Amino acid sequence: MKKFIALLLTILLLVPSLDAKKKSKKSTSSKKSSVSYKYKKKHSRTHSRKKSKKKKRTRYTYVDPLKYKRKTKIPTSFEELIFRGRGYVIKIRAKQFRQGNLAFLRIYSNNPECRLDISQYRILWRNTQISLSPTRKGYIGIVPIHPEQKVGLNDLVVHRKSKTKSTTETFSINIRDTQFPVRKMYSRLRVPKKYVPRGYSAETQRFIEKCDLKKQKAFSTISDMQISGRFVSPVNTLFVTSPFYTKRYYHPKRKGKPHGGVDLRGKIGFPIYAIQNGKVLISERMFFEGIFTVIDHGSQMFSLYMHQSKTLVKEGDFVKKGTKIGEIGSTGVSTGPHLHLGLRVDGVMINPLSVLEVSLY
Structure with missing residues (x-):
């Protein structure tokens, strides 16, 4: 009888230790699984990154360098000046009012019901008369800005000579410097x-x-x-x-x-x-x-x-x-x-x- 009681006591003492061992094994196994999961996740991410890099490299290997390397962009914006004289309006448009650039001039009557009599007008730029061509809305001409044009205000002179009188009006255009290489x-x-x-x-x-x-x-x-x-x-x-x-x-x-x-x-x-x-x-x-x-x-x-x-x-x-x-x-x-x-x-x-x-x- 004494032997039987001693056996029961030993069994009762051993059961909690076994439970503790099982719990410890479960925790270690869960840790191992979490570590492996993290490792797999990291590995998959790095692998996907490598693939994306490879795709980017292959995308640009066969591109013609003439098309993508140092391509010169041409801006579509422009600058415009408006001058209002006696009986007429002048608009001048250029990409930029700088040395070496070209500007386009338009002159028309300030009265929309009357057409400008261009035979009465002479427009001078750099002491040279600008030739004018007719359009639906007035007349247009070309204003070349010399590469060595004086920087600062330059005069655009408009002479008008009618049967009764002659007038002269001067407008200033600010020419900016261009740093040529x-x-x-x-x-x-x-x-x-x-x-x-x-x-x-x-x-x-x-x-x-x-x-x-x-x-x-x-x-x-x-x-x-x-x-x-x-x-x-x-x-x-x-x-x-x-x-x-x-x-x-x-x-x-x-x-x-x-x-x-x-x-x-x-x-x-x-x-x-x-x-x-x-x-x-x-x-x-x-x-x-x-x-x-x-x-x-x-x-x-x-x-x-x-x-x-x-x-x-x-x-x-x-x-x-x-x-x-x-x-x-x-x-x-x-x-x-x-x-x-x-x-x-x-x-x-x-x-x-x-x-x-x-x-x-």
Whole structure:
């Protein structure tokens, strides 16, 4: 009997210790499961991140760098000035009133029932008369801001001469400074020997003179304005490799020569488009410019396209804006495939990017 009682006591003492061991095992197992769960969760997150990174990398591996790398953005906003005179209103619009940019002028009567008699008016800018073309709402003209124009207030003078009296009114336009870049190209430039001006042959000299006469004749053409709507881009993707009016120094002891246009990067064969409506005055190979196209847009405005590999228009053709006129190349004085785009207005070289996406009146 005593042995039986002792056995029961030992059993009763052992039961709580077993329960405690079971609880401890459960807690450890739950801890282990929670740790493994956390580990799995972390691992899955890092794994998903790695996958997303891989996707982003593969997304940009096959993209053409011409399209996405350092692409030049052309702002569509513009600035406008309004001047009210005696019997007329003048509006002037430009992307920015800065050196080297182009502005468009519109003059109309302040009485909507009467049309302005433009024969009585002369508008002067930089002591040069602005040629005006008729529109449905008055007359429009072009105001070129020279790259070396005086910074500050510049006068726009309006002369009116009627049968009875003559009046003169002056309005001021504030021209802001443009910081044109400077490049020293002492050793980087590599031009073919035939373009180095050291003892051209007689035949080459005659060809250069012939090209100069052709350009002088083209730039002296006077015609009515043929512009309509916005100007368009000459290439599919704008990538400026040499900005407008960059002062290039080819020798340490010689003066720098300003760049009269913008160089736009492109591969040989890439299309070139006309930036505005106009008539083709030149479309042939020249010495310095290579395959060269000049389009007359009227009112002494000409767009220039240099170094083409191929031209698709001929002299006398009328082209609409956006028409393919040639292909990018590296002909003439060129160190690589690109398009040199120039804009000449009243004998002044203007930044062609200043007219892109600016709407006319």
